[in-house]
Amino acid sequence: MQTKWLYDEFKSSGVSYEATSTAAAFDSRHEHFRDYTAEFAQICERTGLNSASATLDVGCGSGAFVLPASKLCRRVTGVDISEAMLSVLRSKASSKELERIELQHAGFLTFESTPESYDVVVSSLALHHLPDFWKGVALERIWTCLRQGGVFYLVDVVFDFPAHLWREGVETLLENMVSAAGTEGYKHVQSEYSAYDWAMRELLERAGFTIESTYRDLSFTHTYVCRKSLACRSAGPKGQRLLTSCQKIREVDAALSSRWGMPTLLLMENAARSLADQFHAHARELNGGLEPRRVLLCCGKGNNAGDGFAMFRRLEYLGYDCRVLAFAPPESYRADAKTNLEIVRRATGGQASKLIFCTDPLEIRASLESGLQWCDWSVDALLGTGGKGALRSPYNEIVTLMNASGKPIYSVDIPSGLNGDTGEVDGVAIRARMTTTLGAYKEGLLQRVAQAYVGALFLGDIGAPLGEFLA
Numbered sequence: 001m002q003t004k005w006l007y008d009e010f011k012s013s014g015v016s017y018e019a020t021s022t023a024a025a026f027d028s029r030h031e032h033f034r035d036y037t038a039e040f041a042q043i044c045e046r047t048g049l050n051s052a053s054a055t056l057d058v059g060c061g062s063g064a065f066v067l068p069a070s071k072l073c074r075r076v077t078g079v080d081i082s083e084a085m086l087s088v089l090r091s092k093a094s095s096k097e098l099e100r101i102e103l104q105h106a107g108f109l110t111f112e113s114t115p116e117s118y119d120v121v122v123s124s125l126a127l128h129h130l131p132d133f134w135k136g137v138a139l140e141r142i143w144t145c146l147r148q149g150g151v152f153y154l155v156d157v158v159f160d161f162p163a164h165l166w167r168e169g170v171e172t173l174l175e176n177m178v179s180a181a182g183t184e185g186y187k188h189v190q191s192e193y194s195a196y197d198w199a200m201r202e203l204l205e206r207a208g209f210t211i212e213s214t215y216r217d218l219s220f221t222h223t224y225v226c227r228k229s230l231a232c233r234s235a236g237p238k239g240q241r242l243l244t245s246c247q248k249i250r251e252v253d254a255a256l257s258s259r260w261g262m263p264t265l266l267l268m269e270n271a272a273r274s275l276a277d278q279f280h281a282h283a284r285e286l287n288g289g290l291e292p293r294r295v296l297l298c299c300g301k302g303n304n305a306g307d308g309f310a311m312f313r314r315l316e317y318l319g320y321d322c323r324v325l326a327f328a329p330p331e332s333y334r335a336d337a338k339t340n341l342e343i344v345r346r347a348t349g350g351q352a353s354k355l356i357f358c359t360d361p362l363e364i365r366a367s368l369e370s371g372l373q374w375c376d377w378s379v380d381a382l383l384g385t386g387g388k389g390a391l392r393s394p395y396n397e398i399v400t401l402m403n404a405s406g407k408p409i410y411s412v413d414i415p416s417g418l419n420g421d422t423g424e425v426d427g428v429a430i431r432a433r434m435t436t437t438l439g440a441y442k443e444g445l446l447q448r449v450a451q452a453y454v455g456a457l458f459l460g461d462i463g464a465p466l467g468e469f470l471a
Contacts, residue, residue, distance in 0.1 A: 119147055275311050
C-alpha cells in the first residue's frame with residue numbers, strides 16, 4: 001500500500017502511551033473501572049472462543065485479552081501502536097511463561113495478516129483513535145482477515161444521545177467517564193474520534209458484518225458482537241451468493257446433474273479432492289503445529305460416507321496413512337457411495353486394518369476406540385445435510401466416543417448432529433476442530449451457537465459455479 005497519504009495512526013490521538021511510565025501505569029488506572037477476568041469470560045461466552053480459535057487483538061495494550069487467550073487458543077496475535085505497551089505485555093507474558101503469542105508493532109491500518117486467517121478479532125477501546133473514513137478502512141481489513149463466519153468483538157466509546165442534545169449528552173458521558181477513569185476521559189471528546197452509535201452500526205454493516213448483539217457493560221461504552229456476513233458480501237466469483245440452506249444445496253446437486261449433465265460421481269470426486277486438500281493445508285496449523293500422519297475416516301452410509309471413501313484415495317496420495325471405519329454393512333451402500341467404497345476395498349487389497357466394517361455395538365466400540373488411539377486426526381463422514389433431530393444409536397455413541405478421545409476431528413460438510421439450517425444441537429454433536437462445507441455455506445454453520453461444534457470453517461469446491469442455482 002502507498003503510504004504517502006496513509007493516516008498516521010502512530011501519532012496517536014488523545015492520551016499517548018509511548019512513554020514507559022504511562023504504559024506501566026495503564027493497568028492500575030483501568031482496573032478502577034474494568035475487571036479483566038470478567039471481560040475475558042464475557043468475550044469467550046459471546047464469541048464462542050475455544051481451543052481451536054486463532055485470535056487477533058488490535059489495540060492489545062498491556063494484554064488484558066492476549067494473555068488469558070494464549071492459555072486457551074491455538075494462536076494469538078496482539079497488535080498495538082505503542083512499543084512501550086508491547087514491552088509491558090512481553091514482560092508480563094515472560095513472567096507467566098506464556099507462549100503462543102505473536103506481537104506486532106502496528107495498528108488497524110498496518111497490521112499484517114493473510115486473508116481468512118482468524119476466527120475471532122477483538123478490539124477494546126482503540127478504534128476511536130481513527131477518524132470515520134479510516135475506521136471504515138480498518139473494518140474492511142478486519143473483515144478480510146476473518147474466516148467466513150468469524151466474529152469481530154468491538155468495545156468502544158460511542159455516542160448514543162440525539163445530536164441536538166449534544167451538550168447535555170457530552171456532559172453526562174464525561175461525568176461517568178471522569179468518575180471512572182479520571183481526566184483522561186476529557187480527551188475522548190477533545191482530541192479523539194468517537195462516533196455516534198448509528199454511524200458505527202452503519203460502518204460495521206457496510207464493511208460486511210452482521211451485528212448479532214450489543215451490550216452496555218459500562219455506561220460510556222458499547223460492545224458490538226459482529227459476524228462476517230456472507231449475505232452482505234459475496235465470497236464467490238462474479239458476485240454469486242454462497243449462503244444457502246441444506247435443502248437448497250441438495251436441489252443444486254440434483255440440478256447440476258439434470259440440467260448440466262454433471263455426473264453425481266464427478267461432484268463427489270471434486271468434493272473429496274477439495275476436502276482432502278483443505279485438510280492438507282490447515283490440519284497442522286489447527287493442531288498446534290503437530291504434523292498429522294495417521295487419519296481415521298469414520299463413515300456412515302449415505303453420500304457423506306461416499307465423500308469419506310473418496311477422501312481416502314486423495315489423502316493416501318498426499319502421503320497420509322489412512323484407515324476407514326464403515327458403520328454399515330457393505331450391501332447397504334448405494335450409488336456413488338457404493339462405487340467409492342468398492343474402490344477403497346480394491347485399493348486396500350484386503351488389508352483388514354485399512355477397511356473395517358462394524359455394525360455390532362461391541363464391535364463398533366472396540367474398533368473405534370482402537371482407531372482413535374492409533375490416529376492423529378479422525379474424520380467425521382457420518383451424516384450430511386439430511387440429518388435432522390437428535391442422533392440415534394449407533395451414531396450418538398460414535399459421536400460421544402470421537403469427542404471424548406481428545407483427537408482433533410475434521411467434519412465433512414456439517415458436523416454430525418448439528419442442524420445445518422439453525423446451528424442448533426439436539427443432544428450430542430461432533431465438536432470439530434475444522435469443517436469444510438461443500439458448495440456453499442449452510443446458514444446454521446455461521447450461527448454463534450454452532451461455533452463450538454464447527455471449529456475453523458472452510459468452503460469446499462465441487463467443481464461448478466453455483467451462482468445461477470443459488471440466486
